Amino acid sequence: MVKESNIKLNNHQYSYREVVAITNNFKTIIGEGGFGKVYLGILTDETQVAVKLLSSSSKQGNKEFRAEAQLLMIVHHKNLVSLVGYCDEGENKALIYEYMANGDLRHHLSVTNTNVLNWKERLQIAVDAAHGLEYLHNGCKPPIIHRDLKTPNILLNENMQAKIADFGLSRAFSTENDSHVSTDHPAGTRGYLAPEFQASGNVNRKSDVYSFGIVLFELITGRPAIIIEPKEHIHIVDWVYPIIESGDIQNIIDPKLQGEFHTNSAWKAVEIAMSCVPTAAIQRPDMSEVLAELKECLALEMSNGRSESRVTGGNMTTSSNPLIMTSLELQSDIAALAR
Template sequence: MNMINIGSGTVVSKKLQYTYAEVMDITSNFELVIGRGGFGSVYCGQMKDGNKVAVKMLSSSSTQGPKEFRTEAELLMTVHHKNLVSFIGYCDEGDKMALIYEHMANGNLKECLSENHSHCLSWERRLQIAIDAAEGLDYLHHGCKPPIIHRDVKSTNILLSEDLEAKIADFGLSKVFKNSDNQNADSTMIHVDVGNEKSAIMGTMGYLDPEYYKLNKLNEKSDIYSYGVVLLELITGLSAVIKGNPSIHILEFVETQLEKGDLNTIIDPRLKGNFDVNSGWKVLGLAISCTASTSIQRPTMSAVLSELKQCVNLESTSTSERDIFVPPRHIYSEFYSSSMTYSFPR
C-alpha cells in the first residue's frame, strides 16, 4: 500500500484521503451534528455509494490536537476487527482535519443506558455488548503486534450498530508499546502531581485507573480497570460518576449496596428482575475483579471474555436452578480487599 507523510508522521494511503471540499459535500455542509467529544464535533454524512458515515472534525478548541489526530489515523489504518469501528478515510488540509468512520446507528452505550432513552437494553443484550467490547480490547492487547493500549475506554467510546453490535471507537489517546519495557505515558491530557514531579496522565475521570493515576505506570491492565467501570455501568444502568451532592463514583455506590447483600439493589431496576441471578452475581464479581486497585489483581481481557461467555450460558438455566442459587460471599471480600485502596481521582 502506498504511504504518504502527513506533518511529522507517516499515515495512510492516498486513496483514503479526502479534500475538505469532499468532506463538506459528504456532510452536506456539516448539517447534522450527531456527537461531540474531546476531539471536536461529529457529523452525519453520506458517501456517493449511499453508505452513511460519521465525520469527526478536529476543533481549534479541542483538548486533543494534531498529534492525537495522526495517532488515531495511523492506528485505524493498521487495526481491523469486527468490534472496532471501521475507518473510511481522512482529511488533512492545513487546519482542516477530519476522520471518517462507518456510521453507528444506535449511538454510544452511555446514551443507550440513559434513563431518557426510549428502550431499555435487556440483560442478555448487555452481556453481549460487554462481550463485543471485550473482543475489541482483547484484539488490541493480544492480537496486535506491537500491543495497543486504548487509554480512554468509556461508555461514550463504545458505539452500537443498527443491530446493537458494540464496537470500540476513539483511538486518539492510544499508546503503541513498541518496546514492552516502556510502560510510561508520553503525551499530555490531564496533569496531576505525582510525588514532587508533574507527570502526564491521560484518560477520563471516573474511568481512570487509580494505579496509573498514582504511580504513572501504564499497561493493558489500565484498560481493564476502565472496562470494569463500563461493566458496572451495564450492570447498574448508572454513570461512572453519579451526580449528586456530593457526587460519588459508581464503585462507591456498589460498595454501599453490597453491604445490604441484595443483588436487586445493584442491578438496573428498569430490568424488573429479568435476569439470571447466577449470571448477575458472576458479572458483578467480574467487574469488581477488573476494578481492583492494583493491576496485578486484575484479570486479562482473555480471562474476562471466558467469564462473560459463561454468564451467557447461565442465562439458559432453568428457573428451579436459579432459585437454589446462593450468592458467592467471596465477592464481598474481593471488593473490600482490592477495590477501594486508593481515593478516586476527582
C-alpha cells in the first residue's frame, strides 16, 4: 500500500513509477547536493525538467524536502526556480523543477569554464538574483529568509536569466524583528555565513544580504568565497579589502574579462558588495536598496557603452563624462570603508 502524502500541494503529484519513466530510470545526473542527486527528466509533452531525488542518507532530508516543496507552492517569481511537481511515496521522495539549461553560476565563474561571462552579463545576473531575494524578503508575508544563498544555488536558464534555487533551508519568520535562533543543524555554507550566525546562530533578512554580498564579490572577482592558497584559505572579503584600499580596479575585477569593463560601473558594483558585508547586520542595506543600486549600476554600464571611458593599466582614462568623475569619488569612499 502506498503511504499517503502529507504534503498538500496544488502542483501535480507524480507516482514513483512516473518519476522513473520521466528520468529514463535515472539515466542522466545533472547535479548533486546535500538533499540528493538531480536527474534530467522529460515529461510526456517533451518538456525538460530537473528531478531532485531525496537520498536515503540525506541528513534531515524529510524535513528539508517538505520545507522546500511547501514553500515553492506559495512563492512565485520569475527569478525563483519554479516547482513543476513532486513525488511523496513512503521512502521515495522527489521534487520536479523547471529545467535550467545553463546550470549554476559557480560553474560559469570557475577557472575551468571557457565561456567567460562578460561584465554586462554579470551585472544582469546580479540584478536577477537581487530581484528574487528582494521578493522573498519584502514580497512575501511573512518574509522568507533563504539561509543558503550561494553561487551554486543561482541557476541560469537558456536565456542566461538567473533564478534562485534550493529552498530546503529557507524559513518564514513572523516575529517582530524577523529573526530566528537556529537550534537545528547549521544552515548555510562556509564562506557565505553572516558573522552573526557564526557567533550566535541568529539569522534574519540581513544574513541573506551578507550572503548576497559574497555572491556579488564572486561575480566581480571571479574568485570563490573561500580562496585556497598554497599555505592558507582566505575569505574573499579579506582578500579584496587591501586591494580596494590600493585603488586599483584592475586587480579586483576578474582577470578573465581582460579589462573589458567600464571603471565607473565596476567601482559602483564593488561599493554595493562592500555595503552588504559589514560585520554588524544593522549596517547592511535592505535588499530593496541593493536591487535599486544594482539597477543603476547596470544602467551605468549600458550608457558607458556609448562613452569614451576605458581601463588602461589599472588606471582610468577619462573624457568629459561626468559619470566618470563620480566613479573616482566612489573609489575614494570605498577605500575609506576598507580602512
